[in-house]
Amino acid sequence: MDSREGSILDRVRGGSAPLPFVSMRGITKRFPNVIANATVDLDLFAGEVHALLGENGAGKSTLMKILYGFYAADSGAVRIQGEEVRIRSPHDARNQGIGMVFQSFTLIQAMTVAENIALYLPGLPPCLNARSLERQVGELGERYNLRVDPRRPVHTLAVGDQQKVEILKLLAGGARILIFDEATSVLAPHEIEDLFGIFSRLKSDGYSIVFITHKLCEVLACADTITVMRRGRIAGAMPRGQASEASLVALMFGDSEPRMPAARAERPPDQGQPALELLKAGTRARGTKPGLTDIRLRLDRGEIVGVAGVSGNGQRELVDVILGLSPCDTGTRMLFGEDATTWSAKKIREAGVGFVPDDPLAMAVVPWMSLPANTALGNLKAYSRSGGFRLAWDAVATDIASSFEELGFEALPLHVPVKNFSGGQVQRTVLARELGRKPALLVALYPTRGLDVHSAAAAGRVLLGLRNSGAAVLLVSEDLDELYSLCDRLVVIHKGRLVGDFRPDQIDRLEIGHLMTGSGGSA
Amino acid sequence: MKLQRGHEAVIRHTLVVSIALVAYAVVLLLAGKNPIASFGDVIGFAFGTWYGFSEVIMRMIPLLLTALAVSLPSKLGLINVGGEGQLYMGAWLATWGAISFPGLPSALFIPFLVILGFVGGGLWAAIAGFFRARGWINETITTLLMNYIAPLIVGFFVYGAWRSKEAGSSAFPQSIAFPEAAQLPRFFGTRIHAGLIIALIALLCIWFVLEKTKWGLTIRAIGGNSEAARRLGLNIGLYMVVVMFVAGGIAGIAGMAEVSAIHGRLRAGFSPGYGFFGFLISWMAGGGPVGMITMSFVLATIFSAGALLQVTQGVPFSAINVLMAIVLLVVLAKPRILGRSA
Numbered sequence: 001m002d003s004r005e006g007s008i009l010d011r012v013r014g015g016s017a018p019l020p021f022v023s024m025r026g027i028t029k030r031f032p033n034v035i036a037n038a039t040v041d042l043d044l045f046a047g048e049v050h051a052l053l054g055e056n057g058a059g060k061s062t063l064m065k066i067l068y069g070f071y072a073a074d075s076g077a078v079r080i081q082g083e084e085v086r087i088r089s090p091h092d093a094r095n096q097g098i099g100m101v102f103q104s105f106t107l108i109q110a111m112t113v114a115e116n117i118a119l120y121l122p123g124l125p126p127c128l129n130a131r132s133l134e135r136q137v138g139e140l141g142e143r144y145n146l147r148v149d150p151r152r153p154v155h156t157l158a159v160g161d162q163q164k165v166e167i168l169k170l171l172a173g174g175a176r177i178l179i180f181d182e183a184t185s186v187l188a189p190h191e192i193e194d195l196f197g198i199f200s201r202l203k204s205d206g207y208s209i210v211f212i213t214h215k216l217c218e219v220l221a222c223a224d225t226i227t228v229m230r231r232g233r234i235a236g237a238m239p240r241g242q243a244s245e246a247s248l249v250a251l252m253f254g255d256s257e258p259r260m261p262a263a264r265a266e267r268p269p270d271q272g273q274p275a276l277e278l279l280k281a282g283t284r285a286r287g288t289k290p291g292l293t294d295i296r297l298r299l300d301r302g303e304i305v306g307v308a309g310v311s312g313n314g315q316r317e318l319v320d321v322i323l324g325l326s327p328c329d330t331g332t333r334m335l336f337g338e339d340a341t342t343w344s345a346k347k348i349r350e351a352g353v354g355f356v357p358d359d360p361l362a363m364a365v366v367p368w369m370s371l372p373a374n375t376a377l378g379n380l381k382a383y384s385r386s387g388g389f390r391l392a393w394d395a396v397a398t399d400i401a402s403s404f405e406e407l408g409f410e411a412l413p414l415h416v417p418v419k420n421f422s423g424g425q426v427q428r429t430v431l432a433r434e435l436g437r438k439p440a441l442l443v444a445l446y447p448t449r450g451l452d453v454h455s456a457a458a459a460g461r462v463l464l465g466l467r468n469s470g471a472a473v474l475l476v477s478e479d480l481d482e483l484y485s486l487c488d489r490l491v492v493i494h495k496g497r498l499v500g501d502f503r504p505d506q507i508d509r510l511e512i513g514h515l516m517t518g519s520g521g522s523a
Numbered sequence: 524m525k526l527q528r529g530h531e532a533v534i535r536h537t538l539v540v541s542i543a544l545v546a547y548a549v550v551l552l553l554a555g556k557n558p559i560a561s562f563g564d565v566i567g568f569a570f571g572t573w574y575g576f577s578e579v580i581m582r583m584i585p586l587l588l589t590a591l592a593v594s595l596p597s598k599l600g601l602i603n604v605g606g607e608g609q610l611y612m613g614a615w616l617a618t619w620g621a622i623s624f625p626g627l628p629s630a631l632f633i634p635f636l637v638i639l640g641f642v643g644g645g646l647w648a649a650i651a652g653f654f655r656a657r658g659w660i661n662e663t664i665t666t667l668l669m670n671y672i673a674p675l676i677v678g679f680f681v682y683g684a685w686r687s688k689e690a691g692s693s694a695f696p697q698s699i700a701f702p703e704a705a706q707l708p709r710f711f712g713t714r715i716h717a718g719l720i721i722a723l724i725a726l727l728c729i730w731f732v733l734e735k736t737k738w739g740l741t742i743r744a745i746g747g748n749s750e751a752a753r754r755l756g757l758n759i760g761l762y763m764v765v766v767m768f769v770a771g772g773i774a775g776i777a778g779m780a781e782v783s784a785i786h787g788r789l790r791a792g793f794s795p796g797y798g799f800f801g802f803l804i805s806w807m808a809g810g811g812p813v814g815m816i817t818m819s820f821v822l823a824t825i826f827s828a829g830a831l832l833q834v835t836q837g838v839p840f841s842a843i844n845v846l847m848a849i850v851l852l853v854v855l856a857k858p859r860i861l862g863r864s865a
Contacts, residue, residue, distance in 0.1 A: 325753065346756035355754055363754055366747035377744050377755055380737050388737040 019082055021046045021208050022067065022098075022177060027076035029062055031420075036062040037073070038232045044177060049199050049209045051223035053216070055252060055452035057422030059232040060212045064179045068100045069093040094122065099175030101166045103182045107154045113137065113165050114150035120169045140171050144201045145194070159312060160191035167198065178202065179210040184218055185449055188310040188478060189513065196222040214252075214452040216245055228252055252453070273337030274300050275441040275472035276322060281331035283317055285496075290314045292321065292496045295331070299441070304463060304473040306487035306504075308480065310516050311446075314496035315476045319445050322474065323355055324348040336440065350381075354439030356459075358446030360430040367419035371412055371429055372396045378433040403436035404428075407462050424455030431462050441472045448482060460486055480509055492516055532814060539807060540821055543850040550845050556836050564835045565828040575827065577713035581785070583823035584718040585610065585794070588725065588777035589801025590808065590815055592648075592770040595729055596662075597805065599766050600746040605651060605666025606774045607798025608673035609644035613775020614782045615677050616643025618698055618789040621705040622685065629704035636705060636779055637721065644775015645768040647673065652767025656760035662767070670798070678791045685789065698789040707784035718780030725773055730812045742766065774798060800826070803847060807854050822847075 020043035029037040036059045044050050052060040066073045069087040077084055080096055087093050090100075107116050114133050137150040146164040154162060163183065170178055184192045199209055199222050213219060219226055220243065227237040228251040236251040276299040285291035292314050299305050309315055320326040321333065324345040333341045335351055343351070357363040365374045376383045376396050383392050397414065404411055409428045418426055427447065434442060444463060448456035463486060467473050477483050483490055484504050492500040492515040500507070500515045548558035568575035589606035596603040617640040627635065651665035678696065685698040707717045733739035745752040745759050752759055777797060782789050800822055808814030829843035 323754065324756075344756070345753065346758060349756035357754070362748070362750060364751050366744045366751060368747055369744065373740060373744075376737075376740060377752075377757075380741065384737045390735060391737055391740065 018045065020044060020079075021081060023079045024063070024067065025077050025079070027063060027066060027073045027078075029059075029066060029071060029073050035232050037066070039076070040229075040232070040234055042227060042234070044208050044210060045225075046176070046206045046208050047203050048224040049203055049211055049222055051219040051226045052210060052212045052229060053214065053219050053226055053248060053252060054229035054235075055214060055424070055454055057424065058229040058252075058452075060229050061181055062232075063229070064100065064181065064210060064212060067093065068098055068179060094173060094175070097174060097176035098179070099170030099173065099177065100179040100181065101163065101170065101183055103185060105162050105166055107162055107165060109155040110153060112151050112153050113148050113157070113168075116154055116165060117150075117169045117172050120173050122173060136172060137168055140168055143205075144171070144198055146171075146198060159186045160188065160194065163187070163191075163195070164198075176206075177208045177210065179212070181212045182214075183211070184213065184215065186311065188516070189480070192218065216248055216453070219243075219248065220245065249453075274298050274334070275336060276474070277332075277334040278321070278328075279332040279334065281321060281328045281333060283321060283326060283329045286326075290317065290496045292317050295321075295498055297491065297498060299472045299474055301440070301472050302467060302470050303488040304467045304475055304486050306483035306490045307474065307476040307493055308483055308490055308512055308516055309476075309478070309493035311478055313493050313516075315445065315493060317496070318493065319355075319443055319474075319476060322348075322443055323353065352437075352440035354434035354437060354442045356427075356430055356434055356442065356444040356447045358449040360426045361419065361423075364430045365418050365426060368417040370416060371414050371418055372400060374418055374429060375400055375433045375436070379437055399436055400432065403432040407432055407435060407458075407465075409458065424451050424458075427451055427455060427459060431459060435462060435466060439466075439471055441474070442466055443474045443476075445476045446478065447475070448477070448479065456482070480512065484509075532809070532811065535809075536807070536814065536817060536821075539850065539853050542853045543846060546849040546853075547842075547846040550842065550849075551836075551838065554838065554842070556838055561828075561832055561836050561838065564831060565824070568831050569824050569827055574713070575831075577711070577715050579820070579823045579827050580719065581714040581716070581823075582826045583819045584716070584722050585777040585781055585797040586800055586804055586822055586826075587722045587815060587819040588718070588780075589774045589798045590804035590819055591722075591725055591729060591801075592644075592774035592777075592798075593802045593805035594808070594815065595733075595770045595773070596766050598733060598746050599742050599762060600749065601652070601655065601763065601767065602663045603648065603651075603666050603767065603770055604663055604802055605648060605669050605771070605798070606777075606801045607794060607796065608666070608670040609648050609771040609774035610778035610781070610794055610798045611673035611677050612647040612778070613640035613644035613772070614778030614789055614793065615673070615680065616640065616775070617779035618680075618685065618701075618782060621701045621783070622699060625702045625705075627702075627704060632702070632704045633707060633717070636707075636783055637776060640775040640779025641772035642775070644778060645772030648771020648774070649764050649768040652764040655767075656763040662763075674792060677789065681789055681791050687788065696791040697786075700788045701783055705783060706787055707780055709784060714785060716780060716784035718777070718784060721776055721780070725776075726812055726815060774801070777801075795826075800847065803851055803854070807850070 022044040024040065024042045027037050027040040028035070040059070040063055042063065052064070054060050062071065065071050067078065067087065069089045069092050072088065078087060079085065085096060087096060108119070114130060114137055117137060118128055118133055134150040141147040146168050148157065148161050148164050148168065154165060157165065163186070167178065183195065187195060202209060211223060220240070223240050225237065225239055226243050226248065228235045228248060230252060276297070278295045278297040281292060281295040283292045290313065295318065307315060307318065317326065321328055324343055324347070328341050332339060335343070335348065335353070340348060355364070361367055366377065372393060376391055383396055385392050400414070401411070409432060412421065412425055412429065418429055421429065442463070447459050451459065460482065463473050463475060475483065475486060487504055490502050490504055490507065490512070491498050492512060494516060544562070551558040551561055569579050570576060589610060592606045592609060593603050617636045620636055620639040647669065648666065651662045651669065654660040654665055655662040681696045681698055687697055687699040689699060709716045733742060741757055742762060745757060745762055749759060778794070781793060786793055804815065804818045804822055808818040825843060825846060829840045832838040832842070833840050
């Protein structure tokens, strides 16, 4: 195994390869019950974008967190410019010029851009010279197309700009290797393009970039070298020129390619009352959250309505209003033909509304509880016995088994906290729980964000299956491919308003893009 | 797996206690006392005499109850530092019952007092729970500050309306004596009283509710991820108020039992800080029922030691506060001591 992987690396770099900036050898890391990394070798060179591709749970993030000093490897060595180093903490990593941009940013929201950057600098003087810092930030911004006003408080910045601040922070701190962990999952399409532009400028100045992702198209768009991981091992490595979509998919999944979405049945005939109707619904802006204005949305049984938009334009607020988590300040909420404006979240859920969020570990499950406990929580009424003094755990287990079977999911262990699951496994836990209740309306908020191709396809299949069985589905997503392939109808949200309502075949992506960004489309 | 965890708990508790004792020995040395002789006195007293042992158990009762009053809300993610105030309010309301209905027979009186103690402490704590549920004020702040109010309320009554006019006792700020029927039964000719049974039953009930019932699952879910709980339509606010009510009620029973069984009347400042030490016990025990009993026993021993060493070694009782502070420090630092495994 080792020799084969070694030979791949040799072939990639050729005989006369320059010294790698970082070389990781034989990295092994075990977690309880799983081997996250098994004797992994990786070389990172200056002036290249190195993509680490793999399904969720393939060990990409673990490997990079070892390099960043977040985890200690059980065995293996790290060399930087040929010299063996021991990286025991992120602090050590920073001193070695290694920086990491996390999926969830590490900025202090109340502080300005310049203050956030200053906090990260190694030799912070007791008295800050704000002007020179701002000048430095400005220069870096010009050079690498990372223009952000250094005096603005971070919480006023869009997500894409916050990411720029994260990058500026690392550059100002003298990092030479920049690790991006699923960096595009929070970005809109044009922001992703900007990011790749930034990559190429950094690259030409000799920075080394590691790009962790599970999205094939992004890898092909920006990488120079591609390493594919599967189940904690290197499945293959190649320069961009030799990679094709098919070859990468084969490496990512081995023999098991992701299944395609389920067939779309003809829409069942109209079944009278709409599942959901929002009439002129609105909410006030709260803090940094945008308000909603004059939302008119009708969702019939047996259809999937997609909500397209750049994130932060009111999607979360829209979902919260439907679920009863925030009140309709104006207008009316109708559910299944009844006026539900004043219903509580509990009543709405009991009326048959299910919810699948983008970050299930934070929003839908209790991380240290097991799969059965989390399932029981979703439907306490059904599993209570003796008036609540006892819970029918055997019934819970039976239901889990049958809904996993029905949805075509592989069974998951029942006695581990769900925080030990991978992202896709947690999402399957939630999908199985919500669909096990046979919801008449399912609200899905970025349900495939951060999921690998396999899990995303499975989730899409599940949503279609639910629609075919006559339930209504609201799908909030930024992924236009997903929206086009799943939805019967598309609405676009921009600055808290719905600015379009189309059948997917009536509108092309360019037009949607204009509506999403408010840049004056024709509709 | 389970066995290993029990093993770890034993090591942890032993470590905590021994570090605290060594530190205390240093304090005693600095004060010019003999730590070996002091510890010898304590062990001889608590484990060598039936009287000493019974005193330890007697002190364990309010400690265990107030520790429960802290540990139950902690499962919900609430930090109740108001055990002391809730204890006072339980005692206060029970006293009202005891002196207002002197004619009740014992079989009715005791349950009546238990209910009053529960309600008194419970309502006091539920105020904090309500403010928190509404998102107005953090419960740590309210419960802490309300600790200062409750003894003042008790003081207001025992200095005023309820002050005893009996010959000989009217010099002290205290109520009249409880009727015979309103005094919790004591056992074996010691000061161990029926509060022990109530405490053990409460411990069992809480453990059962938390581990086995749907309410326990809900409480643990809210404590584990309140955002998810909210989205699952669980009524977080209601749980906050009810759990605080029950927790405060348990502390209130501790207060009721103290005045009814030990003092036989309400006295200003009757508690030597049981409510605060309950907080310490709950933290040390880490939530398990066995840990709760063990830790309240250990702290009860230390408590009795304070009174004893005052006599035998001339160490002021407040030296106990030093020891307790050291224990708290050790407990809070414990993840680091055991190599951040938690």
